[in-house]
Amino acid sequence: DAGVIQSPRHEVTEMGQEVTLRCKPISGHNSLFWYRQTMMRGLELLIYFNNNVPIDDSGMPEDRFSAKMPNASFSTLKIQPSEPRDSAVYFCASRPLAGAETQYFGPGTRLLVL
Amino acid sequence: QKEVEQNSGPLSVPEGAIASLNCTYSDRGSQSFFWYRQYSGKSPELIMFIYSNGDKEDGRFTAQLNKASQYVSLLIRDSQPSDSATYLCAVTLNTGNQFYFGTGTSLTVIP
Numbered sequence: 001d002a003g004v005i006q007s008p009r010h011e012v013t014e015m016g017q018e019v020t021l022r023c024k025p026i027s028g029h030n031s032l033f034w035y036r037q038t039m040m041r042g043l044e045l046l047i048y049f050n051n052n053v054p055i056d057d058s059g060m061p062e063d064r065f066s067a068k069m070p071n072a073s074f075s076t077l078k079i080q081p082s083e084p085r086d087s088a089v090y091f092c093a094s095r096p097l098a099g100a101e102t103q104y105f106g107p108g109t110r111l112l113v114l
Numbered sequence: 115q116k117e118v119e120q121n122s123g124p125l126s127v128p129e130g131a132i133a134s135l136n137c138t139y140s141d142r143g144s145q146s147f148f149w150y151r152q153y154s155g156k157s158p159e160l161i162m163f164i165y166s167n168g169d170k171e172d173g174r175f176t177a178q179l180n181k182a183s184q185y186v187s188l189l190i191r192d193s194q195p196s197d198s199a200t201y202l203c204a205v206t207l208n209t210g211n212q213f214y215f216g217t218g219t220s221l222t223v224i225p
Contacts, residue, residue, distance in 0.1 A: 031211065033213075041217070042202075042215055042216065042217030042218060043158070043202065043215040043217075043218075044215075045212060045213065045214070045215075048211060048212065050211065055211065056211075056212065091157055091158075101146075101148075101160070101163045102148065102160040102163065103213065105157035105158050105159070106157060107156075107157055108157050
């Protein structure tokens, strides 16, 4: 199994630009999570999906952030327009919906907004 | 508000010693408790999970849960330099879907 796949692994952009982060969950996993990690705030849950449906997006910082999951094998997190304070590592994680003890994290996308 | 608190450290222990990592949580509805290890520049990986009060052992690792006092700890026996990492505590409520993470404790094992 290839594990959770994220792209790009690194992204450097300028303030005001649109950023799109991509995630492919582990095949057969029903839940998908987007996290943001910074030194100051640690690992924060942004949004999660069950069976491609967004369940809780209360962690999304503001309207500049949006996430979609058009099918079971693909999700995107979009920031438009980006700001320097969005600089962080963004992780995607997936797990089976029922009875799973853990979630499996992707390698993360390191985002730097100049 | 669901808060998970950890001492950020850094915690330094000599090789072969016991490392003790602590975590407290605010929501009494928390049901499941997890310890993740994160090496620098890498993603978190699960070490252990625990549901019931008491101790749970897995090799050199022991998780301890005390729901009355709302704390969970991780003991690492015979610490090795390869244990040097940041350890994240996480909890879930009875719905089980949302993981709430602490900010992590940095551990350094000195050879």
